[in-house]
Amino acid sequence: xxxxSGSAEAAAEQLLAEDRISVGEAxxxxxxxxxxxxxxxxxxxxxxxxxxxxxxAIRALGRWQTSRPxxxxxxxxxxxxxxxxxxxxxxxxxxxxxxxxxxxxxxxAAGW
Numbered sequence: 001x002x003x004x005s006g007s008a009e010a011a012a013e014q015l016l017a018e019d020r021i022s023v024g025e026a027x028x029x030x031x032x033x034x035x036x037x038x039x040x041x042x043x044x045x046x047x048x049x050x051x052x053x054x055x056x057a058i059r060a061l062g063r064w065q066t067s068r069p070x071x072x073x074x075x076x077x078x079x080x081x082x083x084x085x086x087x088x089x090x091x092x093x094x095x096x097x098x099x100x101x102x103x104x105x106x107x108x109a110a111g112w
Contacts, residue, residue: 015066021067030071045074053077
């Protein structure tokens with residue numbers, strides 16, 4: 001799975017409890033290519049709040065498998081509106097301020 005090791009086991013247990021589907025079946029369900037589904041597993045897709053949202057999947061016997069509920073969860077995260085309460089912030093405000101100050105310092109040092 002492409003999740004932190006602490007939650008990977010729990011996510012795998014959840015997927016094993018659900019009816020799993022192949023990457024090809026997921027691609028037909030989403031009307032996309034199988035390679036797009038495979039890319040969504042490790043790299044994820046950019047969500048509405050800037051964070052990467054990954055498709056929950058397990059690798060069993062050399063093949064990726066996911067489930068319809070996992071696809072539904074991904075689509076719900078990707079479809080969240082900016083005003084939704086449950087939506088996580090892309091970056092904390094302090095991190096934005098630090099990166100902003102660093103960029104300004106770099107521009108100033110370069111003579112801009």
